[in-house]
Amino acid sequence: MSDAPILQVDTLSRHFPVRNMLGWKTGAVRALDGVSFEVRSGETLGIVGESGCGKSTLGKALVGIHPPGGGRIVFEGKDITGQSANERRAVAPKLQYCYQDPGNSLDPRWTVRRSLAEPLVVHTALTPSDRNARIAKIMQQVGLPLTHLDLYPHELSGGQQRRVGLARILTLHPRLVVLDEPTSGLDVSVQASVLMLLRELQRAFSLTYLFISHDLSVVRMMCDRVAVMYLGRIVELAPTETLFAAAKHPYSQSLLSAIPDIGGRRVTDTFTLEGEPPDPARPPSGCRFRTRCPRAAPVCAETDPALRPITPAQSAACVFA
């Protein structure tokens, strides 16, 4: 892992309008609200948070599926915010997004072969025979038999569909892959093999991963650094070991205390966090976590804490951190 950032994200925001029955804009869901971080070449950066915290929007904003409303995205030293579709095409093969549910993101009426060929047709000038060679190679690398090339997505198991989803992306030799919940909905035994494959591919293709997940035990196993998100903001960013040993933000602490510890104490006996995340269209004033925070004080309603470094490696957005 080198320290050069492959991706720099600066105060990225994305608001979705809330409209009433007449179609008038009555408010905005701030799915992303001033998110800044860096991804270093070769690392795996985990993005964790509960549903609605904006982690998927972040992944989609990075690859241009949701154009960001504000802020800057710098990929390999080049500002890619607000690029035209043509300019984007040059970047797209290097910055790829892996969908959460490959069962639904693969075309049900296309064979695996056709799905795998499509990115090559769009982004490369390979001849059909070169394409086939490339497809055969990637199939072998993701651990699928060549006989599966002529199957349709519904004929594959969930784990195999994920492998096809990955193969589709990796055939372009990307530099950075955004993995959106790569193991959600999989059984543990299948999850284990997908995680092992992801690691193997990272080595083989020297990939950088942005690993979006809500499963903290998976994140702990896979990531070098972790960013914890809550209601459109990053509330803590730290190396994985540091975060799991000494989380500074009360939300990260609560999230960590919800991981079942098999053989240890029952989490249901020790867990204390009450309530549910507030409506992202109407976030509370000041610190967004204060409505659920066990340490909330009057100052939390007034000041909106920014993400600030606690140690050189760890930053948190809490006045008490």
Add this chain to the structure above:
Amino acid sequence: MALPGDNLLEVEDLRVSFATESGVAKVLDGVNLTIRPGEIMGLVGESGCGKTTLANAILGILARNARHEAGTIRFGGEDLLAMPRRRIEDEVRGRRITFIPQDPYGSFNPLFPIGTQTMEVMKWKSPHRAAGEGRGVAGFFSRYPRARRRSDAAAVSQMLRAVQIPDRDAAFVKLPHEFSGGQRQRLMIALALLPQPQLVIADEPTTALDVTIQVQILKLLKQLAKKSGVSVLFTTHDLGTAYEICDRITVMYAGQEVETAPVDDFFRRPHHPYTVRLLESLPRPGRELREIGGEIPGLISPPAGCRFHPRCARATDVCRAERPPVAALGGGHEVRCYHPIAEATPA
């Protein structure tokens, strides 16, 4: 009520198959399961292992193409499969056995307020409803006696407070979509406990929820179940969740149970090779991941003998020929394996 052998529910050698286009799928093939009064029994397995089918069989809500081949489901000493449908509808389903579904989003009718839906349940399934009430003319007009309605409404208020939805009147006029997923699951728990059942079947009730909400719901369910003394059959694919809430655990693989044990014993000394490999595939700090290898077998022509043998490193000829008998290892630990792992690495 007299309970033979102290079990509330005894599933014995249950075989259920489904007629499909490509053949007959033997989804449950000789399943055994017991639930004692007041315990939370975990039914753990990967998708397709038959845990939902077993839950549905107990509730008597199997799909049309299902066929009951053999076996019994004895509940409170009576065979549910031999009971007349009328009695099941009147006394058992929704009354003595209730259900918490997996998906709180799709399980309420989106068009009716929560109050209407709650009182509808109470009208038919209230513990104070007499067995024959609502038959004949009264049933035709579908009358809800006023005195019972009042006492039921009071019970509902109390239950909603217990599931931490304090304001009944505000909750009653809201439509399901106005509640968050966690709140809807709280309402589902309330609805399942209101008839004062003896057994609640919870089918992966926390899978669709966020981690922090998941813990809150588990905590609530455990606390309420222990307080009211109801038994719970808790199906899940998540071993961490099972560790949190269950008193005993049964693991299923491809339509058969393979191991049953009290929870601590289960995680400390798993004996069945499948259980051990399943625990090894959990991502846990300080341990390398190991995959099981191979795939779950198809149920139309499953492997003979022990269904895990094609993926098992310890398999021998006897495993391929015949299903292993139950071996009791003491302390309520039972395993179905010819070559159990004696001293497994403690979890």
